[in-house]
Amino acid sequence: MMKRIKKFFRQLSVDLHFLVPVTVIVFFLCLIIIIAKDKMVGDVESSLNRYMGYLKDTVFLSTYDSLKKGNMKVFEDILTQIGTYEQVKEFSLINKNGKVVYSSNKEFLKTIDSKATKINKPLTETGSNKITYYFPVVTVDYCTRCHRQWESGEINSVYRISLSNSSFVNLVNISSFSNKAIFIGGFIAVLLIYILYSYIKQLKFSEIISESEKKYRSLFENIMDVQFCIDENGNLVLISPSGVDLLNYRDKSEILHENFASKLLYDEQTYRDLAEKVYSEKEVYGYEMTLKKKNGAPLIAEANMRLVEKDGEKVIEGIFRDITERKNNEKQLQLLASVFENTIESIMIVSSDGKIQKVNQAFLDSTGYSEEEIVDFSPLEIQPFNENRRYLLKVAAEVRKNDRWKGEIWCRKKSGEIFPQWMSVSVLKDDNGSVMNYILLLHDITSLKKSEEELRHQATHDMLTGLPNRQLFEDRLKRAVAHHERYGGKFALLFIDLDNFKNINDTLGHKIGDLLLIKAGETLLECCRESETVARLGGDEFTIILNDIEDENGIVTVTERILKAVASAKKVGGHEVYTSASIGIAVYPADGRNSVSLIKNADMAMYKAKELGANDYYFYNSDLKVRLERKISLTTKLAKALEEDDIKVYFQPLIDLKSGKITGAEALARWQTDTSRFIRPDEFIEAAEESGLIGTLGDFVLNKSCENLRKWHEAGFESLKISVNLSVKQMNDQNIVTKTRNALKKYSLKPSGLVYEITENVAMKDFGATLALFKELSGLGVKISMDDFGTGYSSLAYLKQFPLNSIKID
Template sequence: MQARPAGSLEEVVNLSPLPLAVFVVDAAGRITSWNRACEKLAGYGAADIRHCSLDQIIAFDDPATVTWIGDRVNEDSTGELICADGHRVPVRVTVAPQSLDPDQPGGYSVIVVPRAGLAPTRYALIQDLPIADIIEELPCVFYVIDQSGHLLLWNHQLEDALEMASEELPTFNVQNFFDERDQAMIVEKILNAFERGRSYHEADLVGKHGKRTTFLFHCSRASLGSLPVVFGTGLDITSRKEAERGLRVRERAMYASVNAIVITCCADGADNVIEYVNPAFEQITGYTLAEVKGRNPRFMRVEDCDVGEQHRIHDAVARRQSVRAVLRNRRKNGEIFWNDLRIDPVGSMEGEVTHFVGVINDITEARHYERRLQHLAHHDALTGLANRTLLLERLKAAIDAASSHRRQGALAFLDLDNFKHINDTFGHEAGDAVLREIAARLRDSMREEDTVARLGGDEFVLVIAEQTDVTQLACLVERVRQSVSAPVVVEGKEILPGTSIGVSLFPQDGRTVDAVMRAADAAMYHAKTLGRNNVQFYSEELNQVVHQHLLLEASLSRAIRNGELVLGYQPKVDLRTGKVVGAEALVRWQHPVDGIIAPDIFIPVAEQTGLIIPLGDWVLDEACATLHALAAVGIEDFVIAVNLSARQLRQRRFVNRLADTLARHGVPAHRLELEVTESQLMDHPEEARDALAQLKLLGVRLSIDDFGTGYSSLSHLQKFPVDCIKIDRSFLGGGTDPDDGHEVITRAIIALGHNLKLQVIAEGVETIEQLTFLRDHDCDQMQGYYFSPALAQDGLQEMLRRDARLPM
């Protein structure tokens, strides 16, 4: 500590310390040592007090009841201090053992303090205090300033803050230690201290080398002899100011958050009452801070709902742990909302949890949308019946129940007769109306516990549980056939549908889903061969039908080897420019005897037998050859899409083979697009995601075909590295009715795709109304008979050469 010669230290510091006299006595009560305060207070010298008994110095108020000094340990004793000049000072005496002192075993410390109101106003003991050392060790800066604004006295903390040596400080006016913009305020504060006796302020000390430190200064007026001065302290509050700034930022973040934030207090036994909620809480719940402050948040819970989640929250809070739960709460207006809630504890500096912070995310819309998607994933969009996914679940449960309880069930396959003729004659809208009517008739014909499903197209399936009497079952199925075959009136026109029905029994005809479905399918085909519009049960005689299936398998294997397969290319058109930007490769079978065989006949056989692998490799090779041929004539900005089967996607070396094919034809990977269906992805989503990730690394484009027909979770779609989604033709509808359910789904799929940064392609576009609808709702591309059927390679090349476009 540095000082200028301007009066003694006693004049600078006007302290009134408490005189604390301390004796040390042995077990017999003889004084062995003392401090100077003892000498000052009692007036004894060293020779006078040595070996004196404590009773000679202090007259206790209770000498008769306490005879041994040890009995006074930790007791509050009173008495009088007998001073050297004979007068007595009332004192309070505290005795503490000195057993921890190895040099004074068995000794005691005796602390003597004058009782309140009797101590003198000032003691000469001040000279015993190491004032210089105390000031130098203060946890703050200390200073004395004269009226000219120069330092007279300071400690090393001030030197450290200013980055100056002691000899430099007196040469500066103290206002120069601060930022220029603060100097006027500093001068004003110092003058206020001189005039009014004290002042305080916050400011940054600026060091010689630029270091800035924020201090809270307190100034008081005093004098050094006759010299008026201001002395004071400065407490470093840099960390506190930074913490305050951080708190302001975090408070603003909480205030502006779109998620509701609620802070509850659990300190001092509080029952997690609300202390703060942000505006988002008020918007989501309808409650203001004034309405909820002091209440436990559980007042919003919905009784008898999500009890398990409520227990998890209660247990976690009781354990002072974080927890996340999804549950329903009630808004102020009584409306129930879904709440994705995260609760975290907040601890004090001592580590004790005093508060909890809850973040509320209103996921009501997401839950409703997920349920809608869930319904779409398990139900046919056109008829509302169960789809293949739900059918397989229900059928497996029925087979397991029948096997466990030794009961019998039945599976019926229904295929409408000549449904293509209905579509061709009356139009697709009429065909859809027929399908919806038949679906309604099937629901009306079946019991609540039975399942009615539509597999797609004109195929329906019935799962009939616990039907022990075959005769009654036959009557039921016949009634179903008659109901389906009754005329359907559409826009005044009478349409006569018919149906061929095949029935298998379980567990007799099979103990697995696959076996039971194969048996019913075989029975249905047998019904068709017998003239249609009849019912047939599965029997051993139907093995002949299976034999025909084997013949088709053998023929397909030969067709792949002999080059009987051909590719057609259906153009894809950009709906904003009308330009042909790509094509989908569609395989056809040119049978030497039967002529053209549609893919819906031989592709299922290829899938079941594994022939889809060589067939798929051939298609990829042909498509790459076509891309190479187009590039040779200058057509390079063109993408060909190829359908990828589930078996191909699961092959380990498929990516390597595809890379070799692209390299062999010299085709850049981004010109090839692979289409996979939703059902393929959802069978094994994790495996599918890994396989698609490898294909994406190769550089090919990826798309989801038939989107909306088999999707079960929006979260999976976000994880698949796809470039585009294709709207299934079943969702396009007629394109004329604004309230049509198809249009609602189509709009939702387009919006969903764009929100996920994906291109959206509509397939099966056949009418100007559908085209107009897609353009109006910003669909990216289309393909379908409205623009062009599938073309051979030379036809596609000629179309691209002419730059044929869709009229705008």
């Protein structure tokens, strides 16, 4: 019973929001009804009062009039008649002593009314059931006739009339009762309204409960979050269908009423920890646990649980959801965050409205900014990019058009230092295609730019001397031609070759040779202005472009300064080295209007300077070109002559002056053209040496000489020897000894029958190499003879070191 009462009051407290306004409304309605009723009662009371007043006045007037006339009989009759009035209880005449002398009610005769003695004006008294009126009678002159003891103007008696007020009392009682009835009716109305409200509410609540049950069942069966319940024994007693599917079971019967720990967890301790937490805290939210699927695979779940009591048993109710994907995503996000913060690439994330939202540590480290100084600002405000606004707006337009941009951009550090970066911009959009963020990936390419610069420098500069190489020289030469062709004026091209460099390089070693080339490059730079180009083409060849010259005097001044500077003795690698230079000069536009012509003509002039002797210069002229063209033509014809066996070998006899006998012969190559004209030997041999045909020519002469020597021996002249000349190029041929050995073997000749003749000048060009070759040939058995002795160095000290068998003196 008490539970029902409590339940009723709980329900009542819930319904107060309805009862209070209804009660207030009914109360005011009742109040309005009472006010209206009271007004009606008041109107009735007023009517009664008027009636009572009329009745009083009528009684007084009628009796007073009869008494005034002294007609006591009439007065008594009137009293009798008044006594019959329904509303008149009594009408009495009281003398001034308070004694009732006449009354319509005999019960009041001779009674004393002490109030009457004290009345000097009309008085009204209201009792519980009547209203009594006192009206004093004043003596007038007329009355003194009969009552001489009365004095005029004094009160001689008092009328008393009592009227019944039962109508008023009944009216008041009825009014009071009706007020109570109205309020009781109001209460009953409130009660009926509440009962009706509760009934309607119950009907509606039943519908809601029914609909809710349907929704709950649908939700229970279809919601992805899994509802579950575990009893006191740790058995799973409830699980929603989504949980059955999530754990890969076919039917809930496979897991219901099974031990939760052994069926769905990997160990008992996990469940003990879970249960302990729920039993101690009653409600647990966001509890993470790893469940075991039917196939043993893990499922990471997040559960909200509470401890409830059902049928006297404490159970754990809760829901859990699969957060495996979320946890994996969190790991991915953590990984991405770690990559974001730890990558060496600078990353900037810009919002769709152009504000910097996030930068990583690499960006802060590379620029020197703090995060507070750059986040929430526009790149145009803090200017981390050292590019003009137009260029940045162009990049932004390209990004909006293509959703990406890649390119090189110069950035500015907080300190103001600028540095190059390779920037990649991509756009991140939402599902609706609206731009969410711009992702800027920046890579510092300072070292790359430096490497590129070094590569460009290496590609265009000589590795040894650091001077412009052939590629850069030719480019600058073309620019000089284009400039002077457009604006007029002259410039000169100097082609420089170091004299005696090969001997120094071979004798002292390549290291000393390299140091000498470096020294020569520095010397040439010192002799020129910064605006002039000094280049190394390769080997010991250098070029200089002298810009804006007025006449040959300026060229000569610079050239002589160069010759003097190069020719001075130099301390290189602990050795004092002497060298000189041969310089060929070509002038634009007189000696060529393009770079190819200028290079070719300066080169020819350089070779002419060498022919004139060391440490000299030569200006190109047209005769050099004619000679060169003739030499080229001669070289072409020589190659053809060698192919067609037009070169002949003639033998000049060697005679012993004492005996007059022939002791041998010297092989001489002669070239007779189809016009029967002989080409001078020095002319075609020089062409052969310069063109590289000297090797073929030398092999031809050696084999022809050995062939004829074999014939002479077979003819009985076994003591004869054959002499063959060796040129510089042949001596530099590393296979000369092998070729010699093969020729002797081919014709079955003794090495002593072959004599190699070398001129003094050729032998002394590279003393060390010559000495080594001579020793190797002597070891083979071949004889060595020096030709033209006395025309060159003529040094007996050197001669003593050579293994010579004879000397030819000019």
